[in-house]
Amino acid sequence: MNLSGYLLNVKTVGDCGGQEKLVADNANRIIRALDSRIYHHLIAGKENKYNPDKYDGIMSGVWKHWANKKDALTTLTDSQMQEYVENICSEYNLDADEIDWMARLQKSRAFQNIPDTNIHMIFMRMRPVEVHAGDVILKQGDKGDYYYIVRQGCCKITRNTDAGETTLKELRQGDSFGEESLLSDAPRNATVTMLTDGVLIRLPKDSFVSLLKAPVLNSISYSVAAPMMQNGVTCLDVRTPEEYRNNHLNNSINLPLWTLRNEVDNLDTKRPYIVYCDDGSRSAAAAYLLSERGFDVYVLNGGLAAVQDDLRNTKEELKGSGTGAGA
Numbered sequence: 001m002n003l004s005g006y007l008l009n010v011k012t013v014g015d016c017g018g019q020e021k022l023v024a025d026n027a028n029r030i031i032r033a034l035d036s037r038i039y040h041h042l043i044a045g046k047e048n049k050y051n052p053d054k055y056d057g058i059m060s061g062v063w064k065h066w067a068n069k070k071d072a073l074t075t076l077t078d079s080q081m082q083e084y085v086e087n088i089c090s091e092y093n094l095d096a097d098e099i100d101w102m103a104r105l106q107k108s109r110a111f112q113n114i115p116d117t118n119i120h121m122i123f124m125r126m127r128p129v130e131v132h133a134g135d136v137i138l139k140q141g142d143k144g145d146y147y148y149i150v151r152q153g154c155c156k157i158t159r160n161t162d163a164g165e166t167t168l169k170e171l172r173q174g175d176s177f178g179e180e181s182l183l184s185d186a187p188r189n190a191t192v193t194m195l196t197d198g199v200l201i202r203l204p205k206d207s208f209v210s211l212l213k214a215p216v217l218n219s220i221s222y223s224v225a226a227p228m229m230q231n232g233v234t235c236l237d238v239r240t241p242e243e244y245r246n247n248h249l250n251n252s253i254n255l256p257l258w259t260l261r262n263e264v265d266n267l268d269t270k271r272p273y274i275v276y277c278d279d280g281s282r283s284a285a286a287a288y289l290l291s292e293r294g295f296d297v298y299v300l301n302g303g304l305a306a307v308q309d310d311l312r313n314t315k316e317e318l319k320g321s322g323t324g325a326g327a
Helices: 003-013 017-044 052-067 070-074 078-092 100-107 116-125 179-184 205-216 222-230 241-246 257-266 281-292 303-314
Strands: 127-131 136-138 146-152 155-161 164-171 191-194 198-204 234-237 273-276 297-300
Touching (some): 017 052, 017 078, 052 078, 116 205, 164 257, 179 257, 205 281, 222 297, 257 281, 273 281, 273 303, 281 297, 297 303
Parallel strands (some): 234 273, 273 297
Antiparallel strands (some): 127 198, 146 198, 155 164, 155 191
């Protein structure tokens, strides 16, 4: 039985009048927390394989435990839930001390929008890779093939420019990288090198796009975006400064995709953002990065190419060279 099946069963526990929703919600929290632990152990941990009998055995025991304790579920606190989860992990030797990266991943805004069935498939398709200090995981200019999560160790992101190599950021346990190229279908825009020995968890491109990209991204047309921008929603242009100088939307802010990880702390998480590029590919990558960090973000569908078509139809002006609007 998969997670969705268990959640349906758990909801039947909540047959207790006005407390039904509270019982079901707290039971679901337990199931979700344990689910990630079990999958880490069976898929990305020591066993490195999916064992449905062991999974069902653990979850059946959890179900039976709480089926007779409806009243306890109505008053369950965060600390009590955590204590119960840790006890189950200890009982079944689920490597509870090694899953900080997974807990952090599931708490991200992006993962909150992913269906439970997708989360199951993601965990099943993830695989651990042992790495060593000095290993180059991604190389700028190469084709994207995997999405990575740092399970153990530390690595750095660097970018080569005309001025030389620049270190953009250091990543540690729970951080992820590699999504920009997968989302934009463009070459890697930076190099990632291990600073220490460690373990990475990786997910193939096709799995990342089908299981993570689609549920997370919110695309809107320019006809929807225009009134939002007029009402104060900030518009981010994630193209290069050269492209931005050539033409851009009025009142937009240039924040190139490759700088986004460093600049994201300067953005206000309480404000919604619309992101765009020339065709929607780079803005999809930017929107995913922002969604992971808790932002309410929209992708301008089709980018400036679609905007220009729309503007020609509505007689509005696109700010840029040759339009009379200035740079």
